[in-house]
Amino acid sequence: MHEREEAADIRILVALEDDYRAYRDVIAVGIHALRPHTEVTNAALKKLEEEVGRLEPDVVISSVAARADYGQRLAWVELSLDPARPSKVCVGGRFTERINPGLEALLEVVDEAERLVGSENTGAC
């Protein structure tokens, strides 16, 4: 079971191209199903900047890299839509690359970001 003491809700934004709406929708539904205390929003990639500004998400999963003008996020997953190319993962300011990450890898990012909520001296992405 999810056993989190004083679980803090976190906001997650999934933003991928409209051509991959199936991926966007399914990933968002899956995260919310498996981490129901999170607030998951999905958006077209063209709305990324607008939605980041509106939602102030803690975690962003997108096919594009973080930019300084998107503000500081606890985690940013630059998800490659080509499984042969690495996805770039930043959590708390630490960067890693994963080839074709699966569901468990993504949930690890969400869980780690959640642990970082409210922490002091946490790096940002």
Add this chain to the structure above:
Amino acid sequence: MLATMNSEQTEKNVPIGGVASRHVEGHARTRRVLLVDDHALFRGVLAIICEEQTSLDENVQAGSLAEARRALSSRNSKSFALAVVDLDLPDEDGVELIGELRQAGIPVLALSASRDHERLAGVSGLEPGQVLSTAASYDEILGAVRKLVEDLGEESP
């Protein structure tokens, strides 16, 4: 929205070629879905959706056509109730696999990055509703899977 699941349930979904199971009361035979897609994240979540939102109760996952063929050859093809197949596989065109699945009597939902559904349906011999682009919504995908499951009837595996 999906029912809440815990991390132990997540663990069941699946090593490639392995089987994840969630036996459902009410039908005697296991309904197993073959999920063939090289994008591990999409495939993994789709497996959960198929099991939680339909009466499918096991999934076998493959990331390539070769893995799918191994999964099929390691079991009686009748052990698969249906298959969801990405047409854009890394090792070969998924259309090849769809022909083999149809010959084995396994209903198929095909996914493709191409939006030319009619051409894809024509090539693969599928009905237009059995071919969706990756631009489809969650509801469209779930609806198509549910339709195939409904068409299986109660007695089919």
